[in-house]
Structures are given as C-alpha cells and as structure tokens.
Amino acid sequence: MTYGSILVPIDEHPAAAGSIEAATRLAGALGAHLEGLAIIPPLAVPLRLRPRQSAAILMKKEWERDKQEARAAIKRFEARARKSGVASVEGIAVEADAEAILAVRARTADLVVLPLPGEDDIGVLGGHAVEASLLSVGRPVLLVPEKGLAAGFPRKALVAWNGSREAARALSDAVPLLARAKSVVVFSSGPAGDEGPLHGAKAAAAYLARHGIAADTLHGTSTDDRVGDAILARARKIGADLVVMGAYGRPRFTELVLGGATRAVLRGSAVAVLMSH
Numbered sequence: 285m286t287y288g289s290i291l292v293p294i295d296e297h298p299a300a301a302g303s304i305e306a307a308t309r310l311a312g313a314l315g316a317h318l319e320g321l322a323i324i325p326p327l328a329v330p331l332r333l334r335p336r337q338s339a340a341i342l343m344k345k346e347w348e349r350d351k352q353e354a355r356a357a358i359k360r361f362e363a364r365a366r367k368s369g370v371a372s373v374e375g376i377a378v379e380a381d382a383e384a385i386l387a388v389r390a391r392t393a394d395l396v397v398l399p400l401p402g403e404d405d406i407g408v409l410g411g412h413a414v415e416a417s418l419l420s421v422g423r424p425v426l427l428v429p430e431k432g433l434a435a436g437f438p439r440k441a442l443v444a445w446n447g448s449r450e451a452a453r454a455l456s457d458a459v460p461l462l463a464r465a466k467s468v469v470v471f472s473s474g475p476a477g478d479e480g481p482l483h484g485a486k487a488a489a490a491y492l493a494r495h496g497i498a499a500d501t502l503h504g505t506s507t508d509d510r511v512g513d514a515i516l517a518r519a520r521k522i523g524a525d526l527v528v529m530g531a532y533g534r535p536r537f538t539e540l541v542l543g544g545a546t547r548a549v550l551r552g553s554a555v556a557v558l559m560s561h
Contacts, residue, residue, distance in 0.1 A: 285459045285495070287316045291393035291423075293386065294322040294354070294361050294375060300399045302432035304361070306556070307397040309433065310426075312369040314460065320361045320375040321389055322354040323382045351377065383416050390421035395457075400427040400557065401550060415550070418531045418561050424457035425531075427550070427557045437556065438465040438526040442519045443499070444545070445470050446511075447484040450530025454560040455488055458528040459495050461558065468492065468499040469522055473506045473514045512548025524555060531559040 292307035293300070304320075311318035324347075358375030365373040378385050390396045401414045418425055438461055445451050462468050470492070472485040489499040506514040519527050531546045549557055 285463075287314050287394040287460050289317040289319065289393045290314075290395045290397060291319045291321060291386075291390055292397040293382075294320040294357050295399075296357055299402065299430050302430045303397050303399040303426075303428040306426065306428040306433045306437075308365050308368050308370060309437075310395075310397070311365070311373070313464075315371065316394070317372040317374070318365055318370050319389070319393065320358060320365075320373070321386065322358050322361075322375060322377040323385055324350050324354050324377060324379045325382065326379055351379075383413055383420065386413075386417055387420040387422070390417075390423045393423055396421050396423050396425045398425055398427055400429045400553060415547075418546075418559055424454065424558055424560045426461075427553075427559065429554060429556065433556055434525040438462075440467040440522055440524045441465040441469070441526040441528060442515070442522060442524040443468065443470045443488065444511075444515045444527065444529035445472050445485045445488045446530075448530055450532065450561055451488075452530075454528050454530045454558060455491065457560045458558050459492075459497070461526060462492065462497050462499075462528070463495065465497075465526065467522075468497055469518075469524070470499050470501045471504065471515065471518050472501070473504045473511050512545035512552070515545060515549060516552050519553075519555065527553060527555060527557045529557065529559055531561040 287310070290307050290311050292304055294304070307318060310316065354377045358377055361375050362373050396417070398414055398417060414427065441462055443455060443458070445455070470485045470488045485501040485503065489501050492499045502518065504514050504518060515527065515529065527549065529545070529549065546559070
C-alpha cells in the first residue's frame with residue numbers, strides 16, 4: 285500500500301509552510317504525484333458598494349492581482365518540488381469557494397495535507413476550514429504544524445484506537461506512513477477497570493502485523509471527556525512525531541458543545557496528526 289497522489293493547498297502564508305514542505309517531502313519519498321491547489325475566492329462585490337463604480341473597479345483590480353499572484357505561486361511551488369526530487373508535480377489555480385473545491389479535488393487524491401490550525405483559528409462554532417475539510421474531503425488528512433515534519437519522519441507513531449469506524453478508517457489510511465515508522469504504538473483509553481478497548485487495540489496491532497508492521501499496545505485510564513488529553517500526553521511521553529486517529533467519532537455538534545478528542549488534539553498537538561472521518 286502506498287499513496288499514489290498527494291494534494292496540498294498552495295498558500296504562501298507562513299502558517300502553511302510546514303504543510304507544503306511536508307507534502308513535497310512525502311511525494312518525493314513515496315514517488316507520489318503532487319498536486320498543488322491555488323484557490324482564488326470568487327469576486328463578490330458587496331451590494332452596498334455596487335453603486336460606487338470606483339470601489340467595484342478597485343476590488344476587481346485586487347482580484348486580478350490575486351490571480352496573478354496565484355499563477356506566480358504555482359510556478360514557485362512546482363520549481364521547489366522538482367528541485368526536491370518530486371518526479372510528478374502539477375499546480376492548479378481555481379476560482380472557487382475554498383472548502384468546496386478542496387473537497388472536489390480531494391476525491392481523486394490519496395492524501396490531503398493541511399496545516400494544523402492554531403488555537404485562535406478554532407472558533408466556538410467550529411467554522412474553521414480545517415475542521416470542515418476533515419468532514420468533507422472523504423480522504424485521510426495529514427495535519428502538519430508550522431514548523432514542519434521532524435527529521436526522519438515518521439520515527440515513532442501513536443495510533444489512537446477505540447474500535448470505531450473512524451478509527452478503523454484512520455488505521456488503514458495510515459498504513460503507508462506506519463510502514464516507514466521505526467516504532468508504532470496502538471493506544472487505547474477508557475475508564476478504570478474497562479479492558480475492552482485494550483483487547484480491541486490488540487486486534488488493531490494484529491491487523492498492522494498482517495501488513496508487515498510491528499506494533500506495541502498500551503492502555504490508559506481516562507474519562508470519556510479527557511481522551512484527547514490522554515492521547516496527547518501519551519504521544520509526548522513516547523516521543524511520537526505522528527498521531528493517527530479517527531476524526532469526529534461522535535456528532536460534531538456534541539464535540540462543539542461538550543468538547544471531544546478531535547478538537548482537543550487539533551487544539552493541542554505539536555506534532556503531525558493523520559485524521560480520517
């Protein structure tokens with residue numbers, strides 16, 4: 285199993301540097317096709333400004349400048365990728381709503397790479413594009429911190445396991461990365477005295493073994509509302525540079541109101557996270 289194609293938005297904001305570098309590095313290492321997506325939001329002149337011709341003209345000029353900058357960013361992206369050893373790379377500029385076009389282009393990619401959102405980016409209503417993308421793209425999403433991937437990534441991987449559909453999807457989706465890791469731990473967590481998750485983790489480790497991946501199992505005690513914190517704490521303890529987990533195993537609205545593992549990890553992780561929904 286491998287990733288044949290990797291999709292990453294081309295965004296020259298400093299916060300996105302890590303995700304672009306990560307996508308480029310992985311494409312080179314895995315021999316995958318790399319697609320960079322430069323998204324240009326549609327021109328929308330507010331109704332209150334439409335009678336003012338000068339304002340509308342100014343907005344159109346800025347929009348045309350955005351398109352020029354997107355084309356220039358594509359050339360830089362492709363040049364950097366080829367210099368890094370990526371054999372197949374293509375940059376595409378699209379005028380569309382960002383969330384919608386990312387979902388469409390992701391349908392024919394094996395992996396989507398996005399920046400980990402900063403703490404200030406996760407609104408109380410969950411409107412951040414990263415959260416929306418996790419639910420809409422239908423593909424595994426590798427979330428990368430601004431600092432990028434650690435040297436030798438992935439060295440140690442922590443797989444969060446609870447037996448859910450989302451966790452199973454993430455486990456399978458992560459196989460190409462886990463196969464490259466030097467150490468893999470399948471971590472389960474639950475209330476004291478409940479060993480059910482541990483038995484499930486052993487089954488997940490057996491699944492990985494059938495793919496030639498050796499994995500240890502660990503079980504931690506935590507209440508349901510603290511699972512995300514338990515995952516992050518265990519990842520720090522073992523020195524993991526990759527966390528693998530299912531995203532939104534319970535309704536997203538519930539997580540928005542009560543909190544949940546997905547949001548806790550999005551908010552608190554300092555290392556790359558692969559999430560699948």
